[in-house]
Amino acid sequence: MTFSDRVFRPFETLIQPLDIPYRPLPSTGPFVLLWHFIRMFGPILFPIAILAMLVEAINLFLIWSLGSIVDGVSAKGAAGFVNEDWPLLVVMAVLLFPTIPLFAFIANTLSSQVAGVCLPAAIQWQGHKAVERQDIAFFHDLFAGQVASRLSQVATAVQQQLGIAFQTIPPFIIQFIGTLVLLGTLGWQLALMAVIWMVAIALITIKAVPHFAERSKKTARQRSLVVGAMTDLYANIQMVKHFAAEDSEAGALRKVFTETIDSQQKERRVYLTTRTAIISVNALFWIAMLATGFWSMTTGGITTGQFVAALYLGNRLQGNAGSFLDMCHQVFQAVGTLRDAMPVMTTPPTITDAPDASPLVMETGEISFNDIGFSYHMDKPVIEGMSLTIRGGEKVGLVGLSGAGKTTLVNLLLRLYDLKSGSILIDGLDIRQVTQSSLRENIGVISQDVSLLHRSVGDNIRYGRPNATHEEIEHATTAAHANDFILALRDKEGRSGYDAFVGDRGIKLSGGQRQRIAIARVLLKNAPILVLDEATSALDSESEAAIQENLAQVMRQKTVIAIAHRLSTIASMDRIVVLDKGRIVETGTPAELLALDGLYARLWKRQTGGYIGNN
Numbered sequence: 001m002t003f004s005d006r007v008f009r010p011f012e013t014l015i016q017p018l019d020i021p022y023r024p025l026p027s028t029g030p031f032v033l034l035w036h037f038i039r040m041f042g043p044i045l046f047p048i049a050i051l052a053m054l055v056e057a058i059n060l061f062l063i064w065s066l067g068s069i070v071d072g073v074s075a076k077g078a079a080g081f082v083n084e085d086w087p088l089l090v091v092m093a094v095l096l097f098p099t100i101p102l103f104a105f106i107a108n109t110l111s112s113q114v115a116g117v118c119l120p121a122a123i124q125w126q127g128h129k130a131v132e133r134q135d136i137a138f139f140h141d142l143f144a145g146q147v148a149s150r151l152s153q154v155a156t157a158v159q160q161q162l163g164i165a166f167q168t169i170p171p172f173i174i175q176f177i178g179t180l181v182l183l184g185t186l187g188w189q190l191a192l193m194a195v196i197w198m199v200a201i202a203l204i205t206i207k208a209v210p211h212f213a214e215r216s217k218k219t220a221r222q223r224s225l226v227v228g229a230m231t232d233l234y235a236n237i238q239m240v241k242h243f244a245a246e247d248s249e250a251g252a253l254r255k256v257f258t259e260t261i262d263s264q265q266k267e268r269r270v271y272l273t274t275r276t277a278i279i280s281v282n283a284l285f286w287i288a289m290l291a292t293g294f295w296s297m298t299t300g301g302i303t304t305g306q307f308v309a310a311l312y313l314g315n316r317l318q319g320n321a322g323s324f325l326d327m328c329h330q331v332f333q334a335v336g337t338l339r340d341a342m343p344v345m346t347t348p349p350t351i352t353d354a355p356d357a358s359p360l361v362m363e364t365g366e367i368s369f370n371d372i373g374f375s376y377h378m379d380k381p382v383i384e385g386m387s388l389t390i391r392g393g394e395k396v397g398l399v400g401l402s403g404a405g406k407t408t409l410v411n412l413l414l415r416l417y418d419l420k421s422g423s424i425l426i427d428g429l430d431i432r433q434v435t436q437s438s439l440r441e442n443i444g445v446i447s448q449d450v451s452l453l454h455r456s457v458g459d460n461i462r463y464g465r466p467n468a469t470h471e472e473i474e475h476a477t478t479a480a481h482a483n484d485f486i487l488a489l490r491d492k493e494g495r496s497g498y499d500a501f502v503g504d505r506g507i508k509l510s511g512g513q514r515q516r517i518a519i520a521r522v523l524l525k526n527a528p529i530l531v532l533d534e535a536t537s538a539l540d541s542e543s544e545a546a547i548q549e550n551l552a553q554v555m556r557q558k559t560v561i562a563i564a565h566r567l568s569t570i571a572s573m574d575r576i577v578v579l580d581k582g583r584i585v586e587t588g589t590p591a592e593l594l595a596l597d598g599l600y601a602r603l604w605k606r607q608t609g610g611y612i613g614n615n
C-alpha cells in the first residue's frame, strides 16, 4: 500500500456507492429528493459542515486578533507586546498551523473524495436502478441519450446543492453572525450597516430567485435535448450517410443548439442583472463602513486596530456576498435541473410484479390468450377480443400482413405491456400473478432486430445464461452455424474469436452473423417457450435451411410461436394462426388454410407464384 493509499483510502472507503440498496426515489419535489440523498450521505455531510464552520470561526478569531495586535503594538511597542501578549501569538500560531490545514484537509478530502465522487456515482447508480425498472413504453417516449444525460445532470445538480448546503452555507452563517457580534462590540452603527447590507442582498436575491428557477428549468431541458439529439444522430449515423443527410441533420442540430444558447443567455441575463445590483450594494456598504468607521474613530468610539479589523471583516463578508449570489444561482440551476429530470427517475413503472407474485414454474408450457384487448394509445385498438390456446409443446406459426399485431402479441406474452382487457395464462397461471423475471426467463425470443451490446461475442452469447461453460456456448454456436465465423473474428484491439468485441449494437457484424449470434444466445438460454420473430430473415437460403434443421431439433420439447413473412419457413408448424388488424381470421394446418382459400392462401400464392403444391 502506497503512502497516498494509506492517507486517502480510509476516507475513500467510507461509503461504497454501488452497494447502497436501491430505494424508490421520492417524486414529491426536488427538495424531498434532496432530503433522500442527504439521509443517504448524512454521515459525511454533517462532519463537512461542522469542520467548515470551525475553520470559519477560527478565521474570525484570527482577524479579530489582528486588531488587538495593531492596538497592542501601537500602545506598547513591538517588544512590549511580544513580552506581555505572547500567549495570544502562540494560540494564533497553533490555530494557523496545524489546526486550520488539518481541519481543511479532512473537510476537503471528505468533500472531494466522498461527496465529490461517491455521491454523484451513488445518485447515478440509484437513478439507473430506477430507470432500469421502467416499462419499455417509457423508453419509446424518450431519446436514450436524453435519459442518460438527465441522470448525469441530476447527479451533478444534487452534488452541487448538497455541497452548497453543507460546505458553503454553514460557514457563511457563522461568518455573518460572528461579524455582526464583533462589529456590535465596536458600536451599533457598524453592526447596523452590516444588517442593512445583508437585508439588501437578501431582497435582491429573493427577487431574482423565481426567475432563476424558471430559466434554469428551461435551460436544463434544452441541454438534455442537445445530448439526446446528438446521441440519436450518432446511433443512426449509417442511415444519415445513406441519405447523405449530414447537412440537413446539421441544420436540425443547429436549431436545438441555437435554442439552447438562447435559453442559457436569457438565464444568465437574470444572473448578470442581479450581480450588478449586488456590486452596487457592496460599493455603498464600503462607503458606509468607511464613513461610520472614521466617524467612530474621530469620536473615540473605536481604535485604529478595531477599525482595521472591522474593515477586514466587512471586506470578507462582501467577498462572500458574491459567492452567496453564485450559490443561489447554482441552487436554482440545480433545482431546475432536478425538476426537469425528476420524472425520468421518479415516475413509478406501470408494469410491476403483484405483491404476492410467485415465480413461474413451467409444467407443459401451455399458453392461453383469453379474449385479450390492447392498444398502445387510447384511441386505436391494436388487438381486440382475441382468444387462442397453444398447447404445451405445440408449434404455432403466426402470419399476417405487416402491422397486423404479431409482434405486439409476443410483447404482451412477455408482459412488456399490460393488457387493456382479458388475460394471458401460462399453464393456467395469469402472467400478472408471476414475477416478470421468471416469466421472461422461461421465454426465449429471437427477434427481427437483433440487439447486441458492445462487449465480446462470448459475453453477448452468455447474456441469457451468464454461468454457461465454454463447451455449452460452443454447442449453441455450432447449432446456430456461428462457430466458424466467430473463431475467425478479430477486433481492432487484437482480441479474437469469442473475445472479439462486436462494435456498438453489433455494427461490425453482418446482419446474418448478428442473427446467428442471437440464435445461439437463445439456444443457450434453453427456455421452455420459444418465440421466433422473423428469426432467420437475415440469412441466406442455405444457412437458413441448415439452421432450421437444428432449430427443429431444439424446438422438439418446447412450445413455439414463430412469426414469419416467408411462409415456407413455418410450413412445418403444427398450426398456423392468421392475424388481420388485431384479430384471428384463420387457423388450421397449412393444408387446411390453403383449402380455405382465404388470406393465408392469398399470401402463399403471392410468395410461390401460384404453385400451391409447393410446400
Ligand SMILES: Nc1ncnc2c1ncn2[C@@H]1O[C@H](COP(=O)(O)OP(=O)(O)OP(=O)(O)O)[C@@H](O)[C@H]1O
Pocket: 140, 376, 377, 382, 400, 401, 402, 403, 404, 405, 406, 407, 408, 409
Ligand atoms: N411502441 C409502439 N407504440 C405505438 N404503436 C405501436 C408500437 N409498436 C407497434 N405499434 C403499432 O401497432 C400495430 C401492430 O404492430 P406490430 O409490430 O405488432 O405488427 P406486426 O404484425 O408485428 O408487423 P410486422 O410484420 O411489420 O412486424 C401497428 O399499427 C404499429 O404501428
